Amino acid sequence: MKVLISPDSYVFDRLPAADCLTRPRRRDTAIRIVAADASRCSYTDTLGRERVQVAVSSMVSWWRTHVGALVGVAGGVGVLYAIQLQNFLLFHSLVELVSILIAAVVFLITWNAREELDRSFLVILGVSYLFVGGVDLLHVLTYKGMGVFPGTGPNLPTQLWVLGRYLEAGSLLAAGIVGLVVGERDDLEWTGNTLCALVMGYAAIVALGLGSIFVVDWFPQMYVEGSGLTRVKVASEYVVIALFAASLGLLYGQRETFNRRLFQFLAGSILLTMGAELAFTFYVDVYGISNAVGHFLKLASFYLIYLSVVKMGIKEPQKTLYRALAKREAEARKFKKAADYSGHAVLITDRDGTIQYVNSAWEAITGYSAAEARGRNPRLLNSGEHDEAFYDELWSTILAGDVWEGEIVNERQDGDRYVIHQTIAPIFGEDETIQNFVAIHGDITDQKVYQRQLESDLHQSVTQLQVLARVLRHNIRNEVNVIAGNAEMIQELSDDTDDIAPMAGRIVDASDHLLAQADKQREIVQFLSAPSTTTILELSAVVDDIVSQLEQQYPRADITIDIPADLVLRTLPELEQAITEVVENAIVHTECGTPTVTISARSRDRMVEIRVEDNGPGIPAAERQVIAGDAEIDALLHSNGMGLWLVDHIVMEAGGTIRFEDAQSRGSIVTLTLPRNGTLSDRSDSSTPIATTR
Structure with missing residues (x-):
C-alpha cells in the first residue's frame, strides 16, 4: 500500500477499516490511498497515517520555531531589494x-x-x-x-x-x-x-x-x-x-x-x-x-x-556539555545511593590520603559524620594496634598501583575498638597516574570475637585430647611392657620342644608393634595439634642425616642417594619425618634378601619430585585406597598403614601430592611432589600475617 500526500494534505485521526478511499474534509485537502492488497488495507492505512502524522508534526514544529526568523529574513531582503532599486x-x-x-x-x-x-x-x-x-x-x-x-x-x-x-x-x-x-x-x-x-x-x-x-x-x-x-x-x-x-x-x-x-x-x-x-x-x-x-x-x-x-x-557544544554534566550528576547520585545501600563502608581519598567522600555505612561504623571526616586523614581512626611498618607496607603497595587487602584494628569516635576487613585500590586518571584511593571494608568485630571463642574452645579440646592421649599411651605402654616382660619370662622358662615358646615370641612381637604404633600416634597428634610454618631445607643434607640414622638401625639395608647438592626448597620441617617414614617402611617390609632402597630428587619447573624406590613386596591395596580417598580411614585398623597416612597428610599440608607406582621387576615407587617456594594448604596457611597483598 502506498500513501500519496500533497504538501497541504490533512491527516485523519480515525478512519474506518473499510474507508481505504479518498475522504476529503476540505476542498483542497485529500488523502489518496492506492490499495495493493485489500485484505491488509486497514493495517497499512493505520501505519501510513502514523508516519504522516509524525512528518507533519515535525514540519509544524519547525515552522513554529523558525517562522519569526523567516519573516525577518524575507522582510530584510525585501527592504534591501527596494533600496537597491533606488x-x-x-x-x-x-x-x-x-x-x-x-x-x-x-x-x-x-x-x-x-x-x-x-x-x-x-x-x-x-x-x-x-x-x-x-x-x-x-x-x-x-x-x-x-x-x-x-x-x-x-x-x-x-x-x-x-x-x-x-x-x-x-x-x-x-x-x-x-x-x-x-x-x-x-x-x-x-x-x-x-x-x-x-x-x-x-x-x-x-x-x-x-x-x-x-x-x-x-x-x-x-x-x-x-x-x-x-x-x-x-x-x-x-x-x-x-x-x-x-x-x-x-x-x-x-x-x-x-x-x-x-x-x-x-x-x-x-x-x-x-x-x-x-x-x-x-x-x-x-x-x-x-x-x-x-x-x-x-x-x-x-x-x-x-x-x-x-x-x-x-552554543550547541555548551548544551552538550550541560547535558553531560547533568548526566554525570545523575550518575554521581546513583553511585551515592548504591554505596549507601551496599552494606559496606566506602571511603575515597585523594592521592595524599585526604578524605573526600564517605558513605552512610562508614558513618555508622566509625561514629564520625561525613562533614567531620571530609578533609581529614584516615589516621583519625588509628588505634595504635599496628606499628609504622604495617602502614608503610600498606602505602607502598597502593602507591605502586596494586590492591591491598587485610584486617585492621581501628578505633571509633567514642574510643571503642573494632576490626575491619578492608580492601584499598588505586583509581587512575586518564594520564595513567594515581588520582584517588577507594577503600571498602566491613565490620568483622563480631566474627573475630566468635573466631577467638572457637579457637579457645578448639585449643581447650586439643589440650584435653593431648592429655588423654598421653595418659592412654603411658598406661598402654606400661601394660604392654608388663605383657612383653611376662612373655619373655615364659620364653626363658619354657622347653624348646613344646609350643609355648613360639607363642610367647609372638606376644613379644605384637607388644613391640603396639609400642611402635603408639609412637606413630604420638607423632600424628603432635602434627595435627600445632600448625606448622615453612622453613628452608637443604634436601641433600636432610636425606643424608635420615640415611645415616637408618643405616645404624638397619645395617643390612642397601640405601642409595641421588640428590643434587644445591637442591633447596621451602617447605614444612615435618617433610624429614615423611621421608624417614617412607624409607623405613621400604626397609622393614622387605621380608627376604637385602632391602634395596634408592632415594632420588629432581627439580621440575617450580616443583620438586622426591622418589623412593624399593625391592619390597609393594604397598597393600587397602592403604593405597585410603590415601586416594577411595576408602574410609577405618580400613587402616586392619592394616599397618598409619605411617603412610601420616606421610600423605604431611605432603598434603605442604601443598604437594603423593603418587604410588609398581617397580618394573619387584617393589614399589613412592613419589612426593612438592612446591619449591612453600605454598601451603589452607590449614597450614592460617598462621600467615593478617595483612596480605594481591
Missing part, C-alpha cells in the same frame, strides 16, 4: 557593512571562546574573518561614489574585493588541510600564544597584499572604466571558485568528524560564496544587477558562517 551605493554599503559586522563578531567570539571550540577548523575560520572583514571595509570605503578616496576609480575597490576573496578561499582551504592532517582526536590546543601567532601570520599576509596595491602597484588591474572586468579579474574569480570547491571537497571528506548541522552550514556557506563569485564574473557596471545578486549571496554566506562558529561551534 540607491545601489546605499545598498552596497549596507550589505558590506552587515557582512563586515558579522566577520568582526565571529572573530571576537572565536577569540574569547577559544577554549570551548574543539575544532581547529572553526578557530582558523574565526581568525581569518577578522582580516577578510578588514579588507572588505577598505573595499566599501573605496567604492565608486563613496568619496573617501577621491579619484581612485572602480579598479581599486575591485582589487580589494579580489584580495578579500583570495584570503577567504585560502583560509577555508587551509582550515580543511589542517583538519585533515591533524584529525579530530589529536586536534591542536589553541592557547593565547598560538592564537596570537595565527593573527600575526594573517596580518603579514594582508600587509603584503595591501602593499602590492597601495605602495608598489604590483597587484594586477581588475577593472577598466568603460570596458568592465579584465581577463585577470574573471580568471581570478574562477580560481577563487576552484579554491572554494577544493575546500568543499576537503570538508566533505571530513564530514564524519563534524556535527551534521555544522557540516550543512559550512557547505552551504561555501556554495553560496561560489555562486556569488560566479555572479561577479558577469557584471560590466559596478551598479549592475549581477553585482547586486552577488552581494545578496555573499550576505547569506556570511550569515551561515556566523551560525557555524557561534551556534554550532559554541
